[in-house]
Amino acid sequence: MKIDVEYHELITNKDIDRRFPAAVAATAEGRGLYQCVACGKCSAGCPISDALEVLPHQIIRKAILGLKTQVLSCPTIWVCATCFRCNDRCPEQVNPASIMFVLKNMATDEGIVPEGIQTLVRSLYANGWASTIINYEREELNLPEVPEANDTIRTILDRAGLKKKSLLEEDKG
């Protein structure tokens, strides 16, 4: 008798970075990581679960297992709509949405940032605003003009250690 066994991705030791989950859990927003009981409630309520290849609870599980490369290169963390429904519904205060923020920060450290996000950060750094302010439209509404960007915002971002290499430099290859 032939039994068809479908092998899901096999995890090997070289995929595992044992320091990774501890690094996530050491951040202010990531400290709930180890509390996950894999109940799947976060994924059940996620409004984009139908479009995700890797679901929120799988991201959390992979992070706990130390699958750093898989997690940081996974599109799920970036298309998460940050609706925070999973944070509210998780029975174990894992705060999956907050953990995705931590993972996106870590992906940024590795130079993995979607172009659309980079554009917004670049605009904020250059102009002080993420979106384009149209002064003639403000005039029609009798609103005062928005002044030119001053250096204050740039100074604050610099002092806070903005990851310029990942966020401001065009086309990192």
Added chain:
Amino acid sequence: MGLEFSDSLLDKWSCCGTTFMKDTDFHPWLALSAYNLALSEGEGRDIITLCNGCFNSLKEGNHILQTNPELLERANASISPLKYHGGVRVEHAMSVLYKEIGLPRLKLYIKKPRPLKVAVHYGCHFLRPAKIMQTDNPDDPTTLEELAGVTGATSVRWKTQQDCCGAPVLATNEDLAIHMISKKLVDIMDNTDAQCVLTSCPFCQIQFELHQTRIGKMLNRKIEIPVLFQTQLLGLAMDLEMEELGFDFNLTPVDSILEHFKE
């Protein structure tokens, strides 16, 4: 209504950085929150926002700064000589109308109540994370329905009401963002008799308005429903000057709604 506004900070405010900055770089994001909060604190003011994104970003930032002394100190180092001490309240304008002004007082201003049918959209960041935002029950909120009710409007119930509009996904996956809003628009049009959508976040507003034609083409059917900002309906019912209500900036045709207020 007893609120006093200041525009003395207009030339100093910074963008809140919202999710894209928090996504990529936590500390600069928190420093921007600290900067805006410190400016308000310096003037002895609280912050009211008309945008869910700013509301969420500033209120979450405020919560972190108020509860984590280490992070507060680090953020303060980035914004010196300004310094934030944790003394500012951040509220959404709709919550202020609902909780502080209150419906009975608001009713006194209504001159043209109209029995419209509306579909209100809260937007995730108005409600969640609930422990921090503390506006309403995120699974069964009533704030916006009740505010619309003051104008005589009835709110329809719709299945996808509490789902995300997709706006935050626009920067990373436009197709998915449009898929998300199309589900909501189709739900409202097919399963309710709403005459318009009401939003209370500019980003949700854009998401509801901007893609209607495109989604119509995609689905090979007509997708067209007026989308008003909640304050626009309140303004109409209060009989405020038309020019003050900014209808020139709506991207969907709103004439069918304005009709009802022409006497």
